[in-house]
Amino acid sequence: DTGVSQNPRHKITKRGQNVTFRCDPISEHNRLYWYRQTLGQGPEFLTYFQNEAQLEKSRLLSDRFSAERPKGSFSTLEIQRTEQGDSAMYLCASSLEVYEQYFGPGTRLTVT
Amino acid sequence: SQQGEEDPQALSIQEGENATMNCSYKTSINNLQWYRQNSGRGLVHLILIRSNEREKHSGRLRVTLDTSKKSSSLLITASRAADTASYFCAVKRSGGSNYKLTFGKGTLLTVNP
Numbered sequence: 001d002t003g004v005s006q007n008p009r010h011k012i013t014k015r016g017q018n019v020t021f022r023c024d025p026i027s028e029h030n031r032l033y034w035y036r037q038t039l040g041q042g043p044e045f046l047t048y049f050q051n052e053a054q055l056e057k058s059r060l061l062s063d064r065f066s067a068e069r070p071k072g073s074f075s076t077l078e079i080q081r082t083e084q085g086d087s088a089m090y091l092c093a094s095s096l097e098v099y100e101q102y103f104g105p106g107t108r109l110t111v112t
Numbered sequence: 113s114q115q116g117e118e119d120p121q122a123l124s125i126q127e128g129e130n131a132t133m134n135c136s137y138k139t140s141i142n143n144l145q146w147y148r149q150n151s152g153r154g155l156v157h158l159i160l161i162r163s164n165e166r167e168k169h170s171g172r173l174r175v176t177l178d179t180s181k182k183s184s185s186l187l188i189t190a191s192r193a194a195d196t197a198s199y200f201c202a203v204k205r206s207g208g209s210n211y212k213l214t215f216g217k218g219t220l221l222t223v224n225p
Contacts, residue, residue: 004154006154031211033211033212033213035213040217041217041218042200042202042215042216042217042218043155043200043213043215044215045212045213045214048211048212050211055211056212089152091154091155093155098142098204098211100145100157100160101145101157101213102157103147103154103155103156103157104154105153105154106153106154108152
């Protein structure tokens with residue numbers, strides 16, 4: 001499968017716990033994006049990597065959120081001290097330069 | 113903040129009919145893209161139209177772009193039950209921050225068999 005993959009697909013956690021999601025982009029894509037989508041809304045931009053450099057973080061990304069892309073390959077998104085408001089679908093996308101973004105299946109987070 | 117605004121929010125049609133969804137946006141754009149999302153799944157890229165293009169076709173899809181009105185439409189012809197999904201427009205702004213997509217809230221299309 002040469003598409004974008006995300007793991008896990010579903011995560012249920014208790015409030016206050018830390019969670020980490022992983023995204024594996026299409027192999028030749030140098031750009032990687034994280035978006036968040038809540039029920040009934042379109043995806044909202046969270047952060048963007050060009051190779052291993054994180055070039056922009058949305059105001060939606062509080063200090064509890066951190067994203068990395070070591071070696072410019074896969075990326076991880078960590079949420080510390082989760083809150084119920086963090087419940088959402090977390091989508092990862094990748095692109096080759098500024099061309100079309102290809103999305104993964106998403107990780108659905110439920111914070112109880 | 114969400115930039116694209118899709119209209120209508122929900123659309124229900126019979127199989128074989130055409131479906132038209134509209135999108136309006138606010139800023140100057142580099143391109144506009146349409147995505148489909150089946151319930152609880154990731155987004156599938158459908159079509160991209162650049163700011164200097166007015167119309168584009170891909171199979172049963174036809175997209176138009178009117179930059180003077182800051183609007184776009186997506187037409188699905190001869191709809192099928194499998195077309196049931198949410199459809200989102202997303203704009204890529206021109207100038208700074210021209211790498212991220214700004215999505216609308218989507219149109220939920222239901223195609224009844």
